[in-house]
Amino acid sequence: QAKKSGRNQFELYHNELHINDKQTLLLENALRKAIDCNELQLHYQPQMNTQTKQICGVEALIRWKHPEMGYVSPGKFIPIAEESGLIIPISDWVLRQACEDLKKLHLDYPHLKMSVNISSIYFQQADFMKRLQSTIEAANIHPRLFELELTESTIMPNAEQSIARLVKLKKFGLKIAIDDFGTGFSSLSYLHRFPIDILKIDQSFIKHLSSYEDDASIVTAIIKMAHNLRLQVIAEGVETEKQCKFLQKQGCDYVQGYYVSKPLPLAELYEFLETWNQC
Ligand code: C2E
Ligand code: MG
Ligand code: MG
Ligand code: MG
Numbered sequence: 001q002a003k004k005s006g007r008n009q010f011e012l013y014h015n016e017l018h019i020n021d022k023q024t025l026l027l028e029n030a031l032r033k034a035i036d037c038n039e040l041q042l043h044y045q046p047q048m049n050t051q052t053k054q055i056c057g058v059e060a061l062i063r064w065k066h067p068e069m070g071y072v073s074p075g076k077f078i079p080i081a082e083e084s085g086l087i088i089p090i091s092d093w094v095l096r097q098a099c100e101d102l103k104k105l106h107l108d109y110p111h112l113k114m115s116v117n118i119s120s121i122y123f124q125q126a127d128f129m130k131r132l133q134s135t136i137e138a139a140n141i142h143p144r145l146f147e148l149e150l151t152e153s154t155i156m157p158n159a160e161q162s163i164a165r166l167v168k169l170k171k172f173g174l175k176i177a178i179d180d181f182g183t184g185f186s187s188l189s190y191l192h193r194f195p196i197d198i199l200k201i202d203q204s205f206i207k208h209l210s211s212y213e214d215d216a217s218i219v220t221a222i223i224k225m226a227h228n229l230r231l232q233v234i235a236e237g238v239e240t241e242k243q244c245k246f247l248q249k250q251g252c253d254y255v256q257g258y259y260v261s262k263p264l265p266l267a268e269l270y271e272f273l274e275t276w277n278q279c
Helices: 002-017 022-034 074-084 087-108 128-139 159-172 203-207 213-228 241-249 266-278
Strands: 040-049 055-066 070-072 113-117 146-151 175-181 198-201 232-236 254-256
Touching: 022 055, 022 074, 040 087, 040 266, 055 074, 055 087, 055 254, 055 266, 074 087, 087 113, 087 128, 087 266, 113 175, 128 159, 159 175, 198 203, 198 213, 203 213, 203 232, 213 232, 213 241, 241 254
Parallel strands: 055 113, 113 146, 146 175, 175 198, 198 232, 232 254
Antiparallel strands: 040 055, 040 254, 055 070
C-alpha cells in the first residue's frame, strides 16, 4: 500500500514538474487529434463470478495508438488529458463507444455488464449527469447494465456533494464501484455513507498475496467487512490460479485479471466469450 500511494504521489509530482515539458506538450497536441483521427479504442477485460465461473461483466479500458509513437499507456496520457481538459471530450467518446459496443454484445449476452472508469474531472463537471444520461438513453440501453468506477480520491474531497451526485446516479439505475480500493485513506465504515454497490480491491494487494501474510489478512478483512456492509467485492490484477483459489475461498464475488483474460478488442472479446461459455 505504501508503495502504491508512493507511486501515485510520484506521478502527481512528476506531472506537475513536467507540465510544460516538451514531451507533455507533444502528447497533448497529438491527443487533441486522437479522437477525430480514430486513434482511440476501447479494450474489454472480462470479470468472472467466482461461484458460477461465468463472465458477468467487462471493464472498458481505453487504448491510444498514435501512428508514429505507437501505443501510449493510459497511465501516461490520462493525466495529460485531465490537465488539459481533453478528458471531457475523451470521456464523452468512451461512454458513446462503450454504449455502442454494449448494445451489440447485449444481443448475444443479455446479462453482461459494462464497467466504465470515470475521471474525477469528468465526475465533477456540472453537467456530468446530463451527459451520462443522454448518452445512455440515446443508445437505448438499460442503466442497470452500466457500472461506473470511481476512486476514493474522486468522491472523498467533496463528500456531501459526491453523495448527492451518487444518489442521483443510483436513482437513474446505475451501479457504482470503488476502484483501486485500499490505496486511499478512507475507512470502510465511512465509505458506507456513500451509496455504492461494489469494491474493487486494488491489484497491489493481490500481487503479494502469497508472499506477504499481511496482504492476505487485509484482503480477507476487506471482503468480510464489505459483505457485512452488503457490498460486493471484485479483486483486480488476479494473475494466478493460486490467487484466484484463495479469493474464491475467502468469498470474493468476482475476479478480474490476466488469469481470466487480458483486456481484449471487441472482436476478440466475442471469441473469448464464445469459447468460455462452452466450457
Ligand atoms: P484501473 O481502472 O485500475 O485498471 C486496471 C489496470 O490494470 C488496467 O491498466 C489493466 O490493463 C491492468 N490489469 C488488468 N489485469 C491485470 C493483471 O492481471 N496484472 C496486471 N499487472 N495488470 C492488470 P490500463 O489499461 O493501463 O489502465 C490504467 C488506468 O488508466 C486504469 O486503472 C484507469 O484508472 C485508467 N483508465 C483506463 N481507461 C480509462 C478510461 O476510459 N477513462 C478513464 N478516465 N480512465 C481510464
Ligand atoms: Mg478501473
Ligand atoms: Mg483499479
Ligand atoms: Mg488504477
